[in-house]
Amino acid sequence: MSLKDRNIWLLAPAVLLIALCFLYPVSWLLQRSVSEPVWGLQNYVTIFSKTIYLGVLWNTVAIAGATTILCALIGFPVAYSMVHSTPWVRKVLIFSVLIPFWTSILVRSFAWLVILQGGGVINDILLGIGLVAQPLDLVYNRLGVLIGMVQVLLPFMVFPLYSVMARIDGSYVKAATNLGATPVRAFFRVYLPLCFPGLATGAMLVFIIALGYFITPALLGGRGDIMIAQLIFERIDEFGDWPLASALAIVLLLGTGLLFLLINAFLKIRGGRI
Amino acid sequence: MGDTRKPTGISRRKLLATSLYASASVAALGIAGRPASASVDLEGREMVFASWGGSYQAAQETAYCIPFMDATGAFVIQDGPMNGSKLRTMVESGEPVWDVVDVTDTFLAANEALFEDLDFNIVDASPLDQTYVHKKGIGCIIWSYNVAFNTDVVGSNTPANWADVFDVEKFPGKRALRDRVYPMLEIALMADGVAKDDLYPLDVDRGFAKLDTIKEHAIWYTSNSAAQQLFVDGEVGLGVLLNGRTFDVHKKGAPVNLSWDQNIRSIDYLVIPQGAPNADVAQHFMNATIDAANQALMANLLAYAPCNPAAFGMIEPDVLPWLATTEANADKGVLINAEYWRENLAALTERWTEWKLS
């Protein structure tokens, strides 16, 4: 039927654009990971034989994973409130969630430093009311990185969740409670599974964007909070080491792809049971 | 096109160079400085100048580009901000957009193949201190890593040298240190007692061992703006900071000062990317950056040091103490060895990252 044709026409512009202006130049660049200095896998051997690359890859996954979980924990109630509140509250929430984008990365990080550092706003308050005797270490460590990243990445969790939650028919949950389920049970067995597409999309977006972050971790993190994008940037910027940088990018790409295949497979198995 | 003009250009410039030294008056120098490049007529030509943006590039525009345009009739387009990856990509593609770029000494040393040789038939580097002349670049500013401190935090007990920065008993609390293997290895070795003139080749293991002692007492910064902030807010009492950055907040009233002991000097070079479309104009442009009056103007604007000794006579007295190349300050410090870093930067950067992770 014409349905198939229609799909092709709907896909064509996006696919052509990405293939021509992204896939073609980027794959030309990435092939250098196997073609230079000589043909072979030497760049991949370097990555997997040196502790720094594996260590930084692990760091990256750990930071991105923690950011994703925090975004989900904060984003879920916020999205729920956006759906179930007055238009005015919804507007305030949407506005607040989008705020970080209006300030440049430098200003944003600087503002966080002012708030979090030893003589910063939070520590001043805590010391002032005598809640702590010593200033807390809120920044220049993993905590600082997470505070900064969650604030920027939250919209990518909230909006997919919001758009899915807004479509969920409240009568399902009512039906469950009427049939004797406790509200908590109804939430976990009925509401949460219905939100799942939004939650999964949000988590995917947050995780992937977090993988590529490096300016925020570099400014708010401690010495151990190095992320892979920073290493790739450094290899290119200072040394022009395209082959190794490309190999790192490919490892990142394949790793992310593999992770999502695993999650997908896992969900399919679980999905059968729900 | 320049072939017929070159000889006259040079002889006139040499003539003027001598007259520059002979004259003592700033005003006279200012006037005499102009016709030097005016011997070249570049009317209708353009070139693209790329640097680090902000007030720094604005000062370079005032000090180098405008005098060059006035003298030759060429037009200089301001571009940037300079970015190593973009520069590299454009040169590797064979057709750079930029004709003159501001790069650091370590970048130039590690990437010499990216740049054109200077044509010393056009470029007259003779007025310069030859330490700051590279076959591919003219030193435009000299800056230094210094022991810096917040006077509100450290009080009268001011740190004098790197040993003080590493002394966690004398100066408890956090210190701000650069998150980069250079100049941190040099700093660690000097803190450990290595004389400034015996630094190279660096004793890497000894340096890292010394760094271990301070690992948990430091905030490692990647951005100079962030570092400025650490000092201004008193988050750290002491540490390492660029002299220009220290001067910037000091003159604006922040309680931040520096010590010149064991300062580590670095050079920013102006270079011509390989294959630059207006390389011939760029070669002539170099003379405008060598000019003593222009270098003095740059120093007066931002306190970055000149490498043309004749410029010192035209620099305001309150700026002089902040410059890395005055005899007094230069004697106390050491020039970073870009040749050493060309050979070792890649391997040591890897080791630095590994060290940070451990």
Added chain:
Amino acid sequence: MFHSERFWGRLRGVINVLLVVYMLAPLVVTLVISFSSALYLTFPPPGFSLQWYEKMFDNPTWTRTLWTSVQILVPAAFFATVLGTAAALALSRMQSKWAVVIRSLLMAPLIIPVIITAAAIFGVFRIWGLYGTLTGLIIAHVILTLPFVLATVSANLAVFDKRLEDAAANCGAPPWTAFRRITLPLISPAVMSGMLFAMVISFDELIVSLFLSTPRVRPVTVQMWSNVKGDTDPTIAAIATVLFLFSLFALLIDGLARRRSGRAPGL
């Protein structure tokens, strides 16, 4: 039951307030600093002054680069939304294995580190004459923002009941009408949030813009970043504040317009 509902309502209220504080705190700090009398960035500021606003409005570069950013983000978000939504619709209907491959391809710009994308695009765009043009930046931003639209719309289509559209088709509605009358209204929150993402990502994007911009075509992010070697003063805080007020204003106007026209509150 009533009691517990009120408890959950209160809890939600508390969470909302905490969220607003968390999200706005850095902006409040920025706002305060933008009125600082100190010549360097410091908090709390020693006194009040409007010097940074004067400095900002005195320098035409800021308004010019802001305008450039708007000229990029509006078409980029528009094309990303149209192309991304179309692709999401097609992919949701495809059963073949190719759908996974195509989806991964369209999502790839999100995963490849931006520095690699930037360098690669820079290379071909120079050959194609797109370097330093608005068109070039718009195309690049469409590539970078399209995955966001695709992902958000796809999530919504996953909970979309296709029988609705089939029903419309069975009743004799042509595909476009069925889409416009049935599908689009149902997925519009997702399309809107996708577009919103596209706009803010485009506005916030730095690395690709850094590669593709020239003095003539320069987005505001590049201008803000372009202060690496000079000094840092509160001008950047003033810019952030102006942008904030501008978006607040847009939100209020939008709210008033909706109230007057009686339209349903959307995003």
